Amino acid sequence: MQYVAEQALNALSIGAEYSLLALGLAIVFSVMGLVNFAHGEFLGVGGYIMYAMALFGAGDIWMILPVCLLTVVITAVLLERVAFRPVRRAPATTGLLTAFGVAIILQNVFLMGVSPRPKAVPAVAVLNTTVDIGSFTFTILQFLEAGVTAIAIVLLVVFMRRTKLGLAMRAAAHDFTTVRLMGVRANRVIATAFAISGFLAGLAAIFFIARRGAIDPFMGLLPVLKAFVACVLGGFGSLPGAVVGGLVLGILEVVLIILLPDFLAGLRDAAVFFIIGAILVGRPQGILGKKAELGDKTA
């Protein structure tokens, strides 16, 4: 019983991390049809800014967290302005490849600017403090991951339903031109989408680094891959699908950790991808996705 509860929270918190990343990907994709492969590098941006702050003596956690979030948001908006705006009207593959390029650039900026080797970032390690509730043992981080993600999702839903910009973003997912005919600036809608995706990635970065305690230039690669998989699993571009996909992925990973014998532990990621490939054979459009119709905006 105790074991089950602990593992359930573990699955939920890991799934929450993937959901945060996947949501950011899905928001940008739904609004402008861009598959932002560089999304994972937002984790790196968050991580390296934490590292830099600690290096220069600004190690207070209440300073680090807001600065980390802000930096990631600014990076996201800047990237849109510099790299993605020129390919806005281009086919999806062009945007995807541009994003690959951006990812490679950021990785190597980290590499050249700091080091090719992993660096310890103990700044947010306090989040790993364990708490005992009755006979159960959890970390603060697990609660935060699950709780903060839930709050972020609720806020996002409110934003998308209650604000004009949120409405415009939802509308743009189907028909961007007509949104412009309402006088809503395309640039503003897209910049907002990037800012939100950056904010969610910033949160994910904090959790990610608290969990692992270290950064390296290529740390974003596997998480973004999993976030992509979460998106595909849920139905690409669907926001609820991204959340569901992330959670399913988290559960799957924890189940595999439990089930896979030790000598196969290294194949966990491979196994996760394999299972998801199998799911997609049955449902190519994802769990929540609808079958594409002629003329739909597809990836």
Next chain:
Amino acid sequence: MDSGRPRRRLWHVEGARTLRSVRGATIIAAFAVGIGLLIMLFGEPYQVRLAVAAYINLILVLGLQIFMGNANVANLAHPGFMGLGAYLTSIFAVPLVIKKTLIPNAPFGLGEVQLGVVSSFVAAVSITGIIAALTGLVLVRLSGIAATILTLAILVIIHGVFVHWVDLFRGTQAFYGIPKVAGIETMMIATALVILVARLFKDSRIGVQLRASATNMLAAEAMGVNIRALRLIAWVLGGVVCGIAGALYAYYLGTVNARAFYFHAAFLTLAMHILGGMRSVTGAVVGVALISVAMELIRHLESGPVILGAQLPDLFGLGSLMLGVIIVLVMCLRSDGLMGGLELDEVLDRHWKRWRRGG
């Protein structure tokens, strides 16, 4: 009337088209092999080594082009298939004595098997093709971005298997002792043949239908084109060519390590492919040539050379950074790449016509 006539006419058209492709491929191959010949005759040994690496990359990029250039799906799994080709060749071709120390617990009785150079090559490439077909069955069910993400997943899975199936692939340790039987001559012959295959495929009915349907899968499906079958063919052919690149790699270097078949290789060849232009076989040659030269120049910078008496700092990572910059710039400024979908023979024909008219 004569019922045989239309069929013969059709054959005529097909035949003429095939001839044109062969002629085009010959011109492109002559260009690609010509560079190598010059380097062989006048270059220093390290330049020959660079040329060999470039040819291997070119074969890999052509494998990429066959699927990505025709189906218009960004693909990143190709280094995985190259790795399969390389490892399988090694497993079959390494002498038994060495194999006993390398993989003493080899499964399927592979520890007792040693094949000749050619048989190993054929066996390795065939198995790579079968694995490509298996993955392809899943892949062709997805379209666009989802398919691309699946190719990434395939790369991660294959790499995971290399690194964790220690009994067969030695994990992160290198595989060595493979007979070094391939030199630059082999590479040039193989490259010419692969160029021919890629060009023939591009101009074949399958290639043409594939490219026509790439822009709108649903519409093409509605018109009764079986895109899945077309894409599967392209995927398997591309995978086989990548496997060939891997086998040649193993026969040239004599040693194989899983690290060489992961994201770095994927990004490098992707940049080459994009720079030249995805829809063009010539583009693959151009992209590989330019980026190989550029990377070599940058490698000098990375090691902190002395320029005008000043010792520059180490710039490890600069090469990769430039790859990223190249990709972004090409996409923003000329997303069709340098060749813009044209082939060398088409460009030459145009100039020839203009020159004749002008003269």
Next chain:
Amino acid sequence: MLEVDNVSVNYGAVRAVHSVSLSVDEGEIVTLLGPNGAGKTSMLSAIIGLVPVAEGTVTFEGQNINRLDTESRVARGITVTPEGRHVFANLTVEENLILGAAIRRDADGVARDLETYLDMFPILRERFKQSGGSLSGGEQQMLAVVRALMSGPKLLMLDEPSLGLAPQIVDQIFKLISGLRDHGLTLLVVEQNAQEALKFADRAYILSSGNLEFAGTAEELRTSADLMKAYIGEGVS
């Protein structure tokens, strides 16, 4: 109010509109007629800035707006209901209308206008919380018109408001359109249904293969069987 002076529109190498001039004065209803592919939608797109003007100038309220983007033109008081309605199917009727008023800062005014229009189009009040995609074609057309009105435009352009609608609904829509003039609106209406459009329009233009074929009063066109036959075709009697 709106002056279009020798405007041409190109799509790549293809020229869809050849040096067309037209004007709309304040308080007028002007209709732009022509067969399929005549360039009517292209003309409206050029006025609202969705396609660039290759030659010529578009002037609104005395100012050249050639270089303004679409959003700024909407902010200046031009709006269009696009051909085929383009209701936001995934948003509710309410959300569609709120988005229509996205550029307005006067919340009170927006609320007041909303009430007025919902009184004019009671069916929209009934469907207020339903998704736009669930409305019928005629209801969607009304929603598209009201959505455009919510931005408080000075010039409203309608692209084939009768497209694909049953005759009774067409009547209803056109009645509503002519009623809008009394609200101080200026209208430019693109139509293929010439007979209906000429009933309420003051002036008319006819485009054919991108060229301006006729410019004059609706009266002239309506009463001259020859003109009608020449430009609109046999389908009308």
